[in-house]
Amino acid sequence: MKIKIKRFHPHFEPPSIDMEYAVQETATLLDALLQIKRQKDRTLTFDYMCRSGVCGSCAVRVDGKEVLACQHTPKDGEYIEPLSVVDVIRDLSVRLEDALVTLERSKAYPLDMQKIAMSEEDERRIERQSDCILCSSCFSSCPVYASNEAFLGPFALSRVWRYVADKREQAKKEHIDAVVQNGIWDCTLCGNCTEVCPQGIDPKNDIMMLQSKAVQFGYQNPNLGGFGSFGLEF
Amino acid sequence: MFDIVIVGGGGAALVAAIEAAALGKSVLVLSKHYPTQSQTSMAQGGINAALYPPDSCDSHIQDTLKAAAGLAQETIVQEVCRAAPKAIEWLDSIGMPFSRKGEAIAQRRLGGASHPRACYAQDYTGLKLLHTLYDNAVKLGVAFRFRTFLLNVIEEDGVCKGVSILDMARGKVEQILAKAVILATGGYAKMYGALSTNGFGSFGEGVAAAMRAGAKLSDLEFVQFHPTALKKSSILISEAARGAGARLIDQEGQEIGGELWTRDRLSRAIFEAMEEGREIFLDMRHLGEEFIEKNLPQERKLALLYEGIDPIKEPLPIRPVAHYTMGGIDVDEHMQSSIQGLYAVGECANAKLHGANRLGGNSLLELVVLGKKAAQSAAQRQQPPQKKLFERTKIDANFIKAVFTLPNQIDFWERQEFLSKIMYHNCGIVREEMRLKGVLSVVRQHQKELAFMGVRDKSPLMNKELISFLEYGNMVELAEAVLVGAIQRTESRGAHFRADYPQRDDEKFLAHTMIWKEKGVLCADFKPV
Numbered sequence: 001m002k003i004k005i006k007r008f009h010p011h012f013e014p015p016s017i018d019m020e021y022a023v024q025e026t027a028t029l030l031d032a033l034l035q036i037k038r039q040k041d042r043t044l045t046f047d048y049m050c051r052s053g054v055c056g057s058c059a060v061r062v063d064g065k066e067v068l069a070c071q072h073t074p075k076d077g078e079y080i081e082p083l084s085v086v087d088v089i090r091d092l093s094v095r096l097e098d099a100l101v102t103l104e105r106s107k108a109y110p111l112d113m114q115k116i117a118m119s120e121e122d123e124r125r126i127e128r129q130s131d132c133i134l135c136s137s138c139f140s141s142c143p144v145y146a147s148n149e150a151f152l153g154p155f156a157l158s159r160v161w162r163y164v165a166d167k168r169e170q171a172k173k174e175h176i177d178a179v180v181q182n183g184i185w186d187c188t189l190c191g192n193c194t195e196v197c198p199q200g201i202d203p204k205n206d207i208m209m210l211q212s213k214a215v216q217f218g219y220q221n222p223n224l225g226g227f228g229s230f231g232l233e234f
Numbered sequence: 235m236f237d238i239v240i241v242g243g244g245g246a247a248l249v250a251a252i253e254a255a256a257l258g259k260s261v262l263v264l265s266k267h268y269p270t271q272s273q274t275s276m277a278q279g280g281i282n283a284a285l286y287p288p289d290s291c292d293s294h295i296q297d298t299l300k301a302a303a304g305l306a307q308e309t310i311v312q313e314v315c316r317a318a319p320k321a322i323e324w325l326d327s328i329g330m331p332f333s334r335k336g337e338a339i340a341q342r343r344l345g346g347a348s349h350p351r352a353c354y355a356q357d358y359t360g361l362k363l364l365h366t367l368y369d370n371a372v373k374l375g376v377a378f379r380f381r382t383f384l385l386n387v388i389e390e391d392g393v394c395k396g397v398s399i400l401d402m403a404r405g406k407v408e409q410i411l412a413k414a415v416i417l418a419t420g421g422y423a424k425m426y427g428a429l430s431t432n433g434f435g436s437f438g439e440g441v442a443a444a445m446r447a448g449a450k451l452s453d454l455e456f457v458q459f460h461p462t463a464l465k466k467s468s469i470l471i472s473e474a475a476r477g478a479g480a481r482l483i484d485q486e487g488q489e490i491g492g493e494l495w496t497r498d499r500l501s502r503a504i505f506e507a508m509e510e511g512r513e514i515f516l517d518m519r520h521l522g523e524e525f526i527e528k529n530l531p532q533e534r535k536l537a538l539l540y541e542g543i544d545p546i547k548e549p550l551p552i553r554p555v556a557h558y559t560m561g562g563i564d565v566d567e568h569m570q571s572s573i574q575g576l577y578a579v580g581e582c583a584n585a586k587l588h589g590a591n592r593l594g595g596n597s598l599l600e601l602v603v604l605g606k607k608a609a610q611s612a613a614q615r616q617q618p619p620q621k622k623l624f625e626r627t628k629i630d631a632n633f634i635k636a637v638f639t640l641p642n643q644i645d646f647w648e649r650q651e652f653l654s655k656i657m658y659h660n661c662g663i664v665r666e667e668m669r670l671k672g673v674l675s676v677v678r679q680h681q682k683e684l685a686f687m688g689v690r691d692k693s694p695l696m697n698k699e700l701i702s703f704l705e706y707g708n709m710v711e712l713a714e715a716v717l718v719g720a721i722q723r724t725e726s727r728g729a730h731f732r733a734d735y736p737q738r739d740d741e742k743f744l745a746h747t748m749i750w751k752e753k754g755v756l757c758a759d760f761k762p763v
Contacts, residue, residue, distance in 0.1 A: 009693065027467075027540055038647050042690040042699045047267070050433035052469050052536055054361050055271040071539060089403050090696040096268055097380065109373035110329040117337040130331045130355070130362050134270045159369070166329065 001025055003032060003074055005044070006081040008088050018079075029080070030058055030069040033092075046092035053198060056133030059083055059140070060092050066137035066196040083140035099136040102156035107178040110163055111171035122167045129162035129206060131199040138193035138203055150182040154193035154203035157183060161206035164213060176214045184210045185222050235621070236262045236377075238612045239410050241384050241397060241440060242418035243269030245277075245360070245598065246580025248367035249605030250416050250612075255374040257613045263371070264382040264399060264410065266435065270368050273420050273436055273581075274601070277360025278472035278532065279344050280352025281325075281602070282595035283318035286338070289349035291316050298596060301346045301496045302589025303728040304744050304763060305453060310567065310587050314596075314603045321602040322353055330366045331355055343477040344594035346496035350477075352595035357472055357532045363598060383701055384419060384439050385634075387447035387576060388619075388626045394447070394576035395619035398630045402701065405694025407634050409627035411619045414575050414612035417444060417563060418605070421581035423457060425709050425716070426556035426662070427654025431463050431470040440582040442708035444563045445715065450572040450750045452584045452761075453561035454712070455719035456729045458592055459501040459663050460557035462516050467540035468555045471516055471533050473497075473594045478529065480518035483549060490514060498591040498729045501554035505663040508553060515549035522546075554663060558597065560588045560729065561719070564748065569608035572750075575615050579608035586746070590728020637700060640688025649680055649687070650706045657713060665720055666733045674717040680710050718758050719747040 001023055008016045021040060023032045030048050037044045049055040051070045058069040061081040082088045087095040103109070138154035145151055157179060164175045184207050193203040211221065238254045240247045243265025254261040263269065284294045294315040299306055322339065326332065332353050333340040343350040355362040371378075381402040388395045388409060396411035419440025424432045445451055462471045462482075476482075482490035482504070490507060492500050504514050518526065523546045526534055530545075537545050563571050563578035565585055570577050579585070580601045587600050656676060660669035684707060691699040725739035726732050745760035 009695065011693070011695065037699075043693065045696055045698055047271075047698075049267055049271050049435050050273075050276050051467075052276065052433075052532075054275045054358070054532070055267070055433060056275075057267055057271040073539075090693075093696050093698075095403075100268070103369070104372050107373075109369035111373075113327055113329055115327060118334055119337050120334045123331055123334045126331050127356070130365065131358060132365065133275070133361065134268070134365070163329070166331075168326075168329070 001074070001076040003077070004079045005091070006079070007044075007091050008082070009090055023074070027073060028070050029060070029062065029067070029072045029074040032074045033069060045090040054133055056135035059135040059137045061140065066140050068135060068137070068198045071198055083136055085140050085142065085145045086136065096136055099139045099153070099155070100134070102153045103159065106152040106156040106160050106183060107175060108156045108159035108163065110169060111174050113168045114170050116168045118167050125165050126162045128201055129158050129165070132159060132201055133199060135198065137196045137198060141192040141196045143190060143192065144186055144188060148182060148186055151186050152179060152183040154207070157187070157210060158201055158203040158206040161210050164210065172213070173217050176210065176217050176219065179210060180214060180219055184214060235618055236260045236412045238414050238416060238609065239264065239397060239412035240416045240418055242272070242420060242580070242582070243267065244272030244418060244420060244580065244601070245274035245364055245367060246601035246605045247416070247418035248364070248371050249602055250418060250579060250609040251371050251376045252367065252374060253606040253609035254613060255371075255376050257609065259613050262377045262379065262410065262412070264379050264384070264397070266381065266383055268380050269378065270364055272364060273433055274364045275361045276431070276433060276470070277363070277598055278357040278470065279474050280342060280354035280359050280595045281322070281363070281598035282347070282351045282593070283322045283353060283599065284315070284349070284351060285319055285322065285341065285353070289351055291318070293348050294318065294351060297346055297348055298587070298593055301591045301593045301728070303591060303738065304740065305456070305586065305589030305728065305746065307586035307763070310585055314587055314599060317603045318599055321599060325363065325366065325602065328366060328370050331362055342474055343494070344473045345476065345494050345500065346593045347595070354474065357474060357530050360598060383704065384443055385630045386626055387415065387443050387449070387573070388624045389447040389573055389576070390624070393574040395624060398627045400634060403696050405697060407627065407631035409624055411621070413618050414577060414615040416608050416612050417576070417578040417582050418580045419582045421559035421562065422709070422712050423556040423559050425654065425713055426658050427651060429468060429654065429658040430556040431460055431468055432557070437705035437709050438559070438582070438712050439705065439708045440578070441562050442711045444571060444573070444576065444578065445711070445749070445751055447573060447576070448750065449576060450564040450748055451562060451715060452564035452746045452748050453719070454559070454716045454749055455723055455747060456560040456590050457556055457716070458497055458558040458560060458729050459554040461497055461500040461504050461554045462552045463555040464537060464541055465551040465553050469536045469540055470557070471537070471550060471552065472530070475516065475518055475530055475533065478521060478525065480516050480521065483515050483517050485513040485515070496591055496593065497557070501663050502731055504554050514552055516552045517549040518545050519547065519549065556658065556662070558592055560584065560590065560592055564746070568611040569604060570611060577608045577612050579604050590730060637689060637703065638692055641686055642688040642690055643686045644683055646687040646703050646706045650709065653677065653680060653710070653713065661717055661720055664731050664733050667721065670717055670721045674714065674721065677710060677713045677717060681714070684710065714756060715749045718756060719749060722758060723747060
C-alpha cells in the first residue's frame, strides 16, 4: 500500500513537497506514520499521544477531509496533509495556539456557576458538547476563515453553547455578548464542522442554538437586517 | 520572573495552576504537548469520594489502606479521603459535567471499593475533568508555554532555582527561573512500551530530572498492571465494565472470577492463567447494547477499531499491561521533595497515598486534592533565585548540540522496543531475582551505549526524534532505579510480586524503598514506614 504525505520544512527550498511511502497495512493511519518514521524516514514529523482518540493531538487531513490519525484506517493512494487554517510548523505538526486562542476570545469557560441540582436530562444536554477533545478538525474545515480570520470558529462556539446550556451557569447573557461579534452570525451553517467531528459533536446546531438564544436577548441577525426594510409599507 | 513554574499540563498541573492563580501568584505552565493532550485525558473510570451513606470516608480510608498493603501513610490517606466530597463539590462548582443519577452525582463501583464510590462522566471522566480544568485556567489567564520539554531541574546547594527546557518548535535550550517549581510530569509506565495502556508521553522525564538533581525517589518498583487491556493494542478497558458486571472467561468459556478484586491480585491471576496457555476474554455481552452505548461508548469504539470486535456481540480478548506507577519523587506532607523549593504532585510524585497498589478512582482524586496543596505550599516560597545563566543550562545547551553529532551506530528505537519487552516479561507482574538482574545488566549496557546512538533527523526545528531519544534516555535511567528497587525488595507486596519470595515480610520490608543519585551513582536504602 502506498500513501502520499505533504512534507513541509520552512528552511528547505522548496519548503513543501509531496512524498510517497510504501507501508504495510495497519489498523490506523497513526500506525502507518509510526512505521514510516521508525523504518524509513526519521525526519517525518507529526503529533500523537494517546492513540485512542481522546487527546486530540493527531488530527490531519486525508484527501482533504479532517480525521484523527489514530482513528482512521489508511487506504492505498490516500493523500495526507496537515490541518489547514492553522500555521504548519513542520510536516503534519501545526501550531494549535491560533485555534486555542478562540476559547479565550469567546469566553468559552464558566462565568457564574451556581450550586444547582442537575437531573440526568440536564446533564445529557451538555454531554455531547463536553466530549470535545480540542483536536481542531472543525477549525480546519471551516470555510469562514478564508474571509474572516477573526471568526471565533466551531469548537469555541460549541463550547460556549455547552456553558450556556449548563443549568448551573447563570451569566448566559454575558456568554452571548461575547459571541455576537465575529461569532454566531458569521457562520454560514455549511455543516463541514459537524461532518468532520471525530466525537460526533454538531457545532452547526450549537451555533444555531446560540443564535436563537441571542434573539431572546434582543440581538438581531445582521444578515437578515434588510428584510424588514425593502421600503414596502402596507 | 514567575513565582511558580509548573512543569506538565495534565490534571495535577492545572489544579495547581488554578490554585496558584487564585492565591494571586504569577504562574507559568510548561507543557510538553498542549495541556488537553495529557495522560489525564485517558482516565476513564472515575474519581472516588464517599458522598452518600452507607458509604463513608472511613470506609474509603480503610479500602485505600488495605489496597496499599502497608506502604501508604495513614495521615495522607485520611486527609485525601476526607477532602474527597469537597473536591467533588469544587469540581461541580467549576463546571465538571458529572453523570447524574436522578439529581445526584452518579457513582460506580470499581475494584477494591466497598461501595459504589467513583463519580464519573460516562467513560470520559479524565477527559472531561481535564477540559473543565483547562477552561478554568484559561478564564484565570494562566500563562502557558506549549511544546516545552523538561531537560533538568536547576539546583544549587539543595535549593531549586528553576528548570532547563528545550523549546521544541525552535530547538533552543532555555532556563526558566522561579521561586518555586512544581513537577506534575506524570508517571513512567510507558517504560513498558507497547505493553502499557499509557499514551506516548509517560516516560517519566520529571522523575528522572528530579533524580539527576539529587532528589530522593521512593517505591519505584511498585508498577500497577491493569488487568484488562485489549490484547493487540493495550488499549484500556475500564474497570467500570467489570463494576457493571462484565465477566472474565477463558477460551472454553470457563469463568476466571475475581472481577472486583484489586488490580494487583487480578492481574496476577490473569497472568498466571495466560502462562498456562489459556486465553482470557472480557465478556460484557449480557450487559446489552443500550447499557454499553450509554456507559462505555469509547470502549466499544476502540474495540471495534483495534481488535475488530464488537463487545456487544463477542467477548474481548484481553491481557494485563502496565498502567500506573505508584512510586516517584519522594515528597513530604507539603508535597515538597528533598530539594528545597522543588515540589511534585500527581503520578510523578509519591505522596504515599497509594502505597503498594493504587485503587481505581484514587488518582484523579489525588491530583485534585494534592494539586491544590502543592500550589499552597509552593506559594510560601519568597526567595527569588539570582538572575544569572546557571551552569546547568550551559551544560544542557551543549548536550543538545552534542546529541546531533552522535554517531548513530546503534538505533535507539530498536533498543527501546527490546527493553520494554524484557521489562514486561521480567520486571512486570511476576518477578524473580535472576531475571531482574539479567535485565539490569542489559540496562547498564544500554546506558554505556547511549553515546553510540543519536538521532538521524538533524533539524533543530520540532525534532520529535530528538524528543524520543531524550525520552529513551530518561527511560534507561529510570529503568535502572526500578530494577534496583525490585531486586532489593525480596518479598511480595501489592503490585510487586516476587516468585522467589511470594510472602509479605513486614519485619524487613514494611518500609519505603529510597533511591537517589550521588555524583551520578545510584544509591538505595529502605526507610521504615
